Amino acid sequence: MNELVVSGRRAPRNPAPHRRTTVRLIQVNPRSVLRAPHLGLENDHLRILQLVSQGCTMAQVARRMGMSDRTLRRKLRTICERVDVETPIEAVVWAVRRRIV
Known part of the structure; x- marks a missing residue:
């Protein structure tokens, strides 16, 4: 799967013509995300x-x-501490926004 990335974010579909934007094409393997x-x-x-x-x-x-x-509750607490959020749902939102899951 190919994806356009601009400074770690998705590239806009129609960038403003007066702005200089460095765009690079990277290969994204959805299965490798779990190993990263x-x-x-x-x-x-x-x-x-x-x-x-x-x-x-x-x-x-x-x-x-x-x-x-x-054990699951303990692991969820650890996840929340590492990503600096209060609840497991916030941790899921954090992961989805960063395209980790």
């Missing part, structure tokens, strides 16, 4: 954010990840 390090988040953390963003309940996430509810 993001603020020290582990693959388990990224998978949890992905499942929550898909609408899974906490019980479903815990079951799919093969962990107890308490």
Whole structure:
């Protein structure tokens, strides 16, 4: 998948003609996103954010990840601390805005 990137953001479709913008084309592999390090988040953390963003309940996430509810809550607390947010939903929004999940 190809994507236009401008300074880490998506390139506007019709940039203003008077502005100078450096645009580069990069290759994006959607599967490699889970392997990329993001603020020290582990693959388990990224998978949890992905499942929550898909609408899974906490019980479903815990079951799919093969962990107890308490372990899931602890991991969610760790995620929230690392991305500096208050709630797991804010962490999911943070990840979606950065195109991590």
